[in-house]
Amino acid sequence: MAFREKLAWISVVTMSLVYGWYFWTTLPLARAGTGGALHYAKLLQGTIITVVILQIVLTVAAAAFSPREASAPEDEREKLITLRGTRIAYFVLVTGALCVSVSGIFFNTNSLLLGNYALMAVVVGNLAKDFTQIVHYRLGA
C-alpha cells in the first residue's frame, strides 16, 4: 500500500470515529436547543485535539514502517489523485453549505444546530476527499 494511501486511511478512520462520536453526542442536544455555546466549544476543542493527536501518532507510526516513502515528495500521479480528491471535496462542501443555508433561511433552524451542520459539511467534504483518493489508489489509476 502506498504511503499516501495509508495517510488517507488514517484520516478516514480517525475523523469518522472522533467526529462521529462528536455529532452523536452533540446533535441531539443542539436539536433540543440545550447546552450553551461554551459547552459545544469545549466538546469541539476536545474533538479537534483528539483528531490531531491521533493523526500525528498514526502518521509517525506509518512513516516509521516506510521512512523512504514518507520522506519522498508527492510524485505527479499522487498530485493528480490529491487534486481529484480536492475537487470532489469542493462539490460536497458547496452542497453542504447550500443545505445549511436552506435549513437556516427556510426552516428557521437554531444557530447551534446550524453551526454543527456547517461543521458536518466540512467533515463530510474531507471524508469525500480521502475516500476519492483511496478509490484511485486502489484502482491503481
Place this chain on the structure above:
Amino acid sequence: MRDVSAIANNIRRLRFDRGEMTQAELAAKVGVTRQTINAIEQNKYAPSLETAFKIAEALGVAIGEVFSYQ
C-alpha cells in the same frame, strides 16, 4: 484520470531485458513511487512527457521504444 487506452508501453519487457530490473529500482531512478511505475506499466496511468523521458533514459533506450501511440 487521463484516457490511456491509446498509449502502449514496453516497460515490463525492457525491465527484464535489463537484468530483471525491479519496479522499485526503476521508480528510484525516475523519481516516482513504485506504485506509479506499476500503474504506468499496466496502462492505467499516462505519465507526463518529462517522466516518460526519464523512464526511457533509465532504461537506456529512446522514448519511442518505450511508449507508442496506437
